[in-house]
Amino acid sequence: MADAIINTGEPRNVVGHIVSGAVASAIISGTINYKKAKEEKISSKEAVKDTVKRTSQGAIATGAAIATANYLGQRNGFFKALTAASVGMAGIYAVELLDDKLEKKCTSIEDNKNLIEEGSNE
Incomplete structure (x- = not known):
C-alpha cells in the first residue's frame, strides 16, 4: 500500500459489504x-415494498462505496473508483426507475379493474 495516494x-471484500449494507438498510428502513x-400512515404492503426498495x-450503495474505496487505495485507481461510484449511482437510479x-x-391495473367493475354494475 506504500504506492497508494490515499491509504484506505x-x-x-465487496460482496461481504453488499450483504452488510443490505442487512443494515433492512434494519433501518424496516x-x-x-x-x-x-401509526397507519402507510399500509403494510407499502411498508414492505419500501423496505425492499431501500434494502436493495x-x-x-455499500458495495459501490467499498469498491470505490478499494480503488482509491490503488495506484492509478482513480478512474476505476469513479467507475465504481458511477455504477453504484446507476444501480440506485435503476431501482428508482423500476x-x-x-x-x-x-x-x-387498478384503474382497469375499477372500469371493468363499474361497467359490470351498469
Missing part, C-alpha cells in the same frame, strides 16, 4: 416503515 487500508405502518439500494414503472403499472 487493506482492500475489503424499523421506520414498521413505525409508519403502526443500501446493498448497492419502482416508478411498477407503481404506474399497478395503478393502471
